[in-house]
Amino acid sequence: MKTITLIVPCYNEQESINLFYETVEKVFNSMNQEKENYRPDYLFVNDGSSDNTLSVLHELNQKDPENVHLISFSRNFGKESAIAAGLRNAHGDFVALMDVDLQDPPELLPQMLKIIETENYDCVGCVQTSRKQNPVRAFLSSSFYHVIDYLSSVNIKPNVRDYRLMSRQYVDAVNDLTEYNRFSKGIFSWIGFDTKYIEYKGRDRAAGETHWSLFQLLDYSIEGIIDFSDAPLKLATLVGIISCICAVIGIIFITIRALIFGGAVAGWPSLVSIMLLIGGLQLFCLGILGKYIGKVYLETKHRPQYIIKEHK
Ligand code: UDP
Ligand code: MG
Secondary structure, eight states: OEEEEEEEEESSOTTTHHHHHHHHHHHHHHHTSSSOOEEEEEEEEEOSOSSTHHHHHHHHHHHSTTTEEEEEESSOOOHHHHHHHHHHTOOSSEEEEOOTTSSSOGGGHHHHHHHHHHSOOSEEEEEEEOOOOOHHHHHHHHHHHHHHHHHSSOOOOTTEEEEEEEEHHHHHHHHHOOOSSOOHHHHHHHTOOOEEEEEEEOOOOSSSOOOOOHHHHHHHHHHHHHHHOOHHHHHHHHHHHHHHHHHHHHHHHHHHHHHHHOOOOOOHHHHHHHHHHHHHHHHHHHHHHHHHHHHHHHHHHTOOSOOEEEEO
16 A cells, blocks of 8 residues: 655635545545555645634544644745645655645546556656636746746746656655755756656636735746746846947947047937946846845755644
8 A cells, every 4th residue: 555645735725625635535535446555645734824724624634633634834934835844744655746726636646646656757747738817927927938948957848737746756856955945846857857747627726716916926937047047147247248348339439430520528318328228237237146145145044944833
């Protein structure tokens, strides 16, 4: 009998938890019909919810104390921290990462298990096709994948979800990366191993609402790029070099013109515009530099990524 730890981050998900549990139970029951093969080991991570998520989890834990475990944070630390806590405390033979809102269909688990057990893959990921999405959101997210693919050494497949099934060895490798700024999609790609992607048709949440605003998604993308690429720093250097070249050309032009036509004092509006432009470019480059320094600052503080208040 093999144990599959299901890491489930929950943030204000009181309506979804029981539904999730029942659906997964059904999937495991039908998988185990012939012979007892797999045991689900639920690891719910309550990410500082302000609704009744924790009490729903307590009830579930009392109902099924052997299989349902929970970690509760002292406040909201974000999904990345919940994933990190889950991975460090997952002890199953296989580990799956799932959203509680049933957007990651548990019905795919048997197929994923089969792939990982018979086809020699270390990880099976899920790619979502055709989900009804706001067109602006869809455009921004597809541009993000192109940009990060182009700028960094990590390769992230477009529309890949966090939903994945991992082998023990794979999870141990992820846990070896102790960075504070965690962008798990990048980490999964960075550690290597063989990952197979399966496709499924995206669906809407079973209950509740998404926690991501457009602005948060944008911020998440920028963080991801900065965590895995130094291309923006190179861009800053490039901008500096180009403006220097323009300046040299300008100086040569002005000198020759002055020599031929004599000196002229006119032209302060253009001078002011150029000064503003260069000042702006400098601030832009300083901003990029600042982003990286901020990351270094956070890393060197060695703060924990999360604080666990309760572990059952
Ligand atoms: N989540 C979390 N902490 C947060 C935000 C979200 O643990 O700060 C969890 C949430 O409960 C859900 C999963 O992360 O299980 C995905 O969140 P959501 O469904 O809002 O994102 P989407 O599916 O829209 O990308
Ligand atoms: Mg969701």
